[in-house]
Amino acid sequence: MKFTYIFILSFLIVYSLGAQSVNDTIELQQHEIVSTGNPVEFKQISKTVHIISKEQINTSTATSIDELLKIYGGADIRSRGAMGVQSDISMRGGGFDQGLIMINGISLNDPQTGHHNLNQAIDLDDIDKIEIFEGPGTRWFGANAFSGGLNIITNQNSTKALTVSIYGGQYGYVNSRLAYSYNIGKVSSKTSASYKRSDGYMRNTDFEIINLNHNSTYTKRSNTINLNLGILDKGFGANSFYTSKYPDQYEHIKTYFTALSYKTGNRIKFYSNAYWRRNYDRFELFRExxxxxxxxxxxxxxxxxxxxxxxxxxxxxxx
Incomplete structure (x- = not known):
């Protein structure tokens, strides 16, 4: 009887060792997951959505997009320079490169670094409204909308007008702007140029910003074609931006942007976008x-x- 128990016990031990040696790796088929944004009405989005209207933009004291967002909230803005020199945007605890930046529904996040996401070739006077949504929105807006995002809507229906403005302040501050709106047939266009500069309120905080923007919209029945062109040239003293050990840092940015969009349809809508953006960034640890x-x-x-x-x-x- 004792021999029988020993035999059965030995058999179970050998069986368990053999079971452990079985290959537990299972080969699965490869699947591709693609996330794209789909057009949707605000009431269908289960997110907090803020809208900064044209009236709010005109009555605010802001001189740049980052200052406007600071006033009306909806996003966390961390600035390392005044008057739109350099700012990072984050939402709902996300990083500065986890939010989506769009102009007329076109994603313009900078692939180099989120520090450049607000370096867009557009002035406040060129904006009709800003839509801000908080929280993840990859289902509707694509993979870049991890913690939220904003959509800048430009003026697309302009009346004939010529606007000239110039003002200044302390430390050699000058802000000038020239804009011309006109209509030719079914095409509504607006061209603007602006120039800002300052000697800086402290050592190595000077800046010079040149901005050019053109927007044209053609509308016929349910068809709309929009063309947007922009150039941004910005140079500024980056005092202790990345380390206080070298305070005499400097950065010069050139951004070129063009976008062509087409949409049509009433019940069944069709959207098509083609765009190009190029950003040149020169950083000097020792300003030359x-x-x-x-x-x-x-x-x-x-x-x-x-x-x-x-x-x-x-x-x-x-x-």
Whole structure:
């Protein structure tokens, strides 16, 4: 009887060891998941949606999009420069690169870094309204709408008008703008140009911003074609942006943007967009200018300060 128990116990041990050696890896078929935005009415979105109207924009004291968002809320704005020099936008606890930025429904998030998401070639006077939605919206707006986003709607129905404005302030601040709206047949257009500059309220906080924008809309029955062109040229002193060890930083940004959209249909709608955006970003850890660092040989010198990094073989020139 004792021998029988030992035999049965040995059999169970061998069986359990064999069962553990079975390959538990299961090969599954590959599936592709694609997320795209679909047009939807606000009442169908289970999210908090804020709208900043044209009247609110005109009556506000804001001079840039980031300042406007600070006034009316709906987004967390962290600025490292006044007058729209540089700001990051985040929503519902998300990072500065987890929100979606759109102009007329076209996604314009910068692929390099979320620090450039608000560097859009558009002035406040070119905006008809701003739609802000909080919380994840990938189902309706695509994968970039992780924590929320905003949609900037430009003026698409313009009456003939010429607008000129200029004003200034302390520290050499100047803000000027020229805009012309006109209609030719069924085409409504608006072209604007603006220039802002300042010597800065403290060392290395000066800036110079040039903005050009054109918007044309053709409408016939249920067909609408919209063309938007924009150029942004922005240079500014980035005092201690990334480290206080090197306060004399500088950044120069050039952004080019063009978009062509077409929509048609009443009951069954058809949308088509084609757009192109290019952003050039030059960052100088040691600002290069006649009043700052001057290149002498292979290094840059500002007074007694040498712009370079010590290495075992000597000074490596800053490039």
């Amino acid at each position: 200018d006649k009043n700052w660092y001057i290149k002498q040989g292979d290094i840059y010198i500002n007074g007694s300060d040498t712009a370079g990094f010590p290495t075992p073989s000597g000074i490596y020139p800053y490039q």
